[in-house]
Amino acid sequence: MIRAAVVGAAGYIGGELLRLLVGHPQVEVVAATSRTLQGRQVDGVHPNLRHRTKLTFSAEDQLGRCDVLFLATPHRETMQRMPEFLEKAGVVIDLSGDFRLSDPDVYEDYYGTAHEATGLLDSFVQGLPELHRERLRTADRISVPGCMASAGILSLVPLAEAGLITGEVTVDARTGSSGSGAKAGAENLHAERSGALRVFAPTRHRHEAEIAQATGHTVRMSATGVEAVRGVQLLSRAHLAEGVDERAIRSAYRSRYAGEPFVRIVAARRGLHRFPDAKILSGSNFCDIGFALDRGASTVTVIAALDNLVKGGAGNAVQCMNVRFGEPEERGLEFTGLHPN
Amino acid sequence: MIRAAVVGAAGYIGGELLRLLVGHPQVEVVAATSRTLQGRQVDGVHPNLRHRTKLTFSAEDQLGRCDVLFLATPHRETMQRMPEFLEKAGVVIDLSGDFRLSDPDVYEDYYGTAHEATGLLDSFVQGLPELHRERLRTADRISVPGCMASAGILSLVPLAEAGLITGEVTVDARTGSSGSGAKAGAENLHAERSGALRVFAPTRHRHEAEIAQATGHTVRMSATGVEAVRGVQLLSRAHLAEGVDERAIRSAYRSRYAGEPFVRIVAARRGLHRFPDAKILSGSNFCDIGFALDRGASTVTVIAALDNLVKGGAGNAVQCMNVRFGEPEERGLEFTGLHPN
Amino acid sequence: MIRAAVVGAAGYIGGELLRLLVGHPQVEVVAATSRTLQGRQVDGVHPNLRHRTKLTFSAEDQLGRCDVLFLATPHRETMQRMPEFLEKAGVVIDLSGDFRLSDPDVYEDYYGTAHEATGLLDSFVQGLPELHRERLRTADRISVPGCMASAGILSLVPLAEAGLITGEVTVDARTGSSGSGAKAGAENLHAERSGALRVFAPTRHRHEAEIAQATGHTVRMSATGVEAVRGVQLLSRAHLAEGVDERAIRSAYRSRYAGEPFVRIVAARRGLHRFPDAKILSGSNFCDIGFALDRGASTVTVIAALDNLVKGGAGNAVQCMNVRFGEPEERGLEFTGLHPN
């Protein structure tokens, strides 16, 4: 059994980690910490876990040693406390933003604060098994990408690596409300957020930097909150390199993702479900990727969707854990999503 | 011109009052107060009023004398400050819960606090023109019923008064999220509230007492939050008195509401829109009422719907103002609702 | 391996059966029939099954013999063809309405057509393991209750059996849009149905008869379509027998459902999640049940929620299959639902 602990377990990512870990046959959850809810039952906050766990939230200072520590902690605080976390577990899987960008200047540029643990940056492996599976098998420090970044990286890297696209990439990201976490604020009030099309980042969303880092392209990303609790969808556009056609695109995805358990290429000629839609992905660990070429094949439009709390967060983290601990990669992540939903 | 002021203008009821008053050709809004937003522009908080008003929020102590004062203030505080409010305007229209129940014991029972202005209770007229139009023409103190209570009172009083129903009335109320106001809290977080069917009051919702007071029947009401921002729908059930049939019910409604500008009887034999649905009432001042008899005509099921912020609040208040000031009753309340919406 | 087939696999209940059966480690799906889509891939219609199955829809006349046959077929047609279906499999699990009511007169009364297979009625066992587990272990013909009926039966039978309630029971049922199936019609158009509070059956919904049959009480049920794709919530009210208090109610549920894997009693004193809400049950096989007593303990309000396609349909059917074939009852039904969702 893998002894796992979750720091910051009362939030949405924390709750999703618990859902997946509690249901994982080879994992024992030894601690779920919360600063404000210690002593209270986990299923009082995450009611989907009723009958599934008797865990109570514990204080962070009660955290003992474990095999793997998942960090669902705020950025900045995470880098400040990382040395302390690293002492707690052989493997640390960080879901904050602090170790996603390898260049501290870029970090400062996008986060508005200097990086405070630059010496640790190089020791983290990016938590995307599709790109870094071999390194993850032995990685002790794993940094899981942002939810929108995961969709962007998975959908654009195959084209960038194969040299199929050129120049700037524009990314139009849409996201559900769970991405902004469980903190109550006017911006998350149901009456304000319901049915909204809220452009909360017309330019320079932080995840833009992650996609740029992974693809090597200039990325111009906007982010809009749409009516959904879970779900991220990215619509990206890039110019095609000379002579690239639909077959080349399809082939690049196929060769990259053949055999991948959690990436599906979805690009049908017709039907309701031609392109990726986060609607059917809630709870699943899939990232669906589709694409369409403009007539004349001068540009490609790439569509990617995932559940921000699963493949865009907790599910991805558990997949990394499976890779690291030699478990079958799909274990605990079998849920296939619902239709209709 | 009627010089009107709104106390508590930053909330949802306050904003709706401003929308209606700003658009009313015979009203000048002389003040919109807010404790926390004084000096800020009204249309920053209520963005639908952009290009409609240049008003800024003022502090309450700057409130001068006006013709009509609308109170969108919390219960308890309202009764405590009522003497002060009464000095500000010839006519006070209160949208809090403090002057809705004429019996202070019932108030204490439902609100959990003793009434602190019992001497003023009798001086308030219930703000429902359909029931009290004549008294409202000269009323200087008007108390507007609760949103769910309005739907319950308008739909059940005609049957109760005509002696068509007997015994207990059960009321199943469903409400949108705007009813709980503009305060951010975990219960109103979009991720928690979206798509919810939240039974927040299985028994003894405060509006139950208002319906009981108006009908003289024992009322058993539950309240459930449903996915909607605006809108209230009540489904009520009562036993029919001996010999009552569908015609008697229809006739009771017709005679009560013939000529009423804002009550519509909606009870078709077929079609999508057979019964009242709050979905098409957003922004309008209608209360739609429908009904169906059980086979054997032993019980009647009454369905009523309205927009909680309009006919269940601000619109009703403006209608009362029109009555009181001799304006045409529909003035400023012409918007008919949208389909589809 | 259990060889299973689904008739009517292109609909929503059919799709949900496929989701659960494809993911069940002891089941092989040998056929999924559709009249209109034969030859087409199952995952074109149920896109959540991409990467999970390569099944194609087959014609009904190609249906061979199997161990268990699931019928997701329309009522009326189902009873007409039942003799044919019974030849196909040792065990038939019917999800239509045709074998739910044991009294053909009641059937005719509620379905508006005479029962055409009255000779078979007695041979069906009601597919609710919580009530009929022992009989189901050997049952070859199983009739799964209606979605709303399941919630009503599971939540009310313990009280009725223990003699805790008296007289009529009123049931206010709310349901998502997937309950009306995958047929396109004006009533299911998104623009009409979105955000609706549509009272589509103010009285005498068919599921009322099932609840009455199971409880022995007169049931007065209304059904309202609410904004949700999945999910059913019932709010029922009954008078309490003399001397019944909260403890007696709680005890009745506990003794009935202690150890039940899929029934949870949810009745907290406070918190967002005090009472059952279908929102967190999508995809799970739970039926959550809660209750509240009116002050004075004269009436009880019972709240029950489930996913209409799972515990209210396909999940319940698979649970019955597990019981019948000696599988662990939770197998294939482990998904615990999402929060937030």
Place this chain on the structure above:
Amino acid sequence: MIRAAVVGAAGYIGGELLRLLVGHPQVEVVAATSRTLQGRQVDGVHPNLRHRTKLTFSAEDQLGRCDVLFLATPHRETMQRMPEFLEKAGVVIDLSGDFRLSDPDVYEDYYGTAHEATGLLDSFVQGLPELHRERLRTADRISVPGCMASAGILSLVPLAEAGLITGEVTVDARTGSSGSGAKAGAENLHAERSGALRVFAPTRHRHEAEIAQATGHTVRMSATGVEAVRGVQLLSRAHLAEGVDERAIRSAYRSRYAGEPFVRIVAARRGLHRFPDAKILSGSNFCDIGFALDRGASTVTVIAALDNLVKGGAGNAVQCMNVRFGEPEERGLEFTGLHPN
């Protein structure tokens, strides 16, 4: 009084025309035609018009002469029948797609069928008062732009005309479900469409051609269906010409739209409502426009929102009618939208 008729009055655009025309003090609706519903009451289909009109649908061949004829008819059929329509009224306002593109080759390219009334193309004036007010004062043939096109044209033309942007413009359009009309089909089924992020046109949506025609730029537009009934939001991106800064952009919009009653520039530094959101525009005739520059001012992101049935259709048409008939331009279009909604 202006005698107006609506052809195709049973659809969503038709219904919205009726809502606005019935409420317009200077208009008499003399006919509302429907092929399938003739003789039925208008308010049975458009229930928001209960108590507002006693109109019944009439057959098209009963259509007499009127002052203004609104065509809410399908493309292709409209151009075929235009000669017939032109005989019916002095002024024809067409809401179909047939007379929006002045170049018949572009029409054929985007609509997949040859234009069949090329001789009439030049006689139509584009129905956007903000761009063509003077011509509209005397225009007898008016073609109202597409819903997404209206948002794109109004938000991009000022920048294009002033030479502030260069090169290709990418447009990411999001739209509610009412845009696809009142016809029932699998794609509009609530269970499929609710909460969807459906990329229904990854490239070459027809409205792209209208924006290209108006701006003179190459436009690359995608269209995604989002969870909303009403509402369109466009997020467009273009490179800025040398030396263009935020002030230049703001100034271009201001000089173009100063005094316009229905265009609002919304680009705040902070707050929930910084940028245009269709959520607060339902029922109103506003087009809200905002923008943000990337750091370094190399690109501009333009955000535009409107209600597709109002400023993107029926409201715009009524505004054109007001211009044409010398009515105050805001008449009948006073509704300001709701917050929250």
